[in-house]
Amino acid sequence: MYQFDRAVGFAMVVMCVTALAGCTAPSPNLARGTAAIAAPYPPPAILAQIPPPASAPNSLWMVGHWNWNDARYVWTPGRYIQRPAPTANWMPGHWEQESGGWVWTDGHWTS
Secondary structure (H helix, E strand, C coil), X not given: CHHHHHHHHHHHHHHHHHHHHCCCCCCHHHHCCCECCXXXXXXXXXXXXXXXXXXXXCEEEECCEEEECCCCEEEECCEEEEXXXXXXXXXXXXXXXXXXXXXXXXXXXXX
């Protein structure tokens, strides 16, 4: 009986932590698009990647992208991110040409 009570207690703690994790605010960069410093020329073509199997059913593959590091473009590989809500949709980040050069806008969740 003691083992059963301990297992139930552990399961309840895990469920509470999981539920509370869903209540946290997403990181500012993932919550809304933010613009970065302008790059003087357009990014290279996106590199093709085959995503590995998802680790969780609510995971979403975030495609890799080029980042500007004040001197050149550096590739950031794709990765899985957790959907904050079942109806949330990911709007991927993108490079956009503006008068001062090319500007990156981070991806963000919409519902």
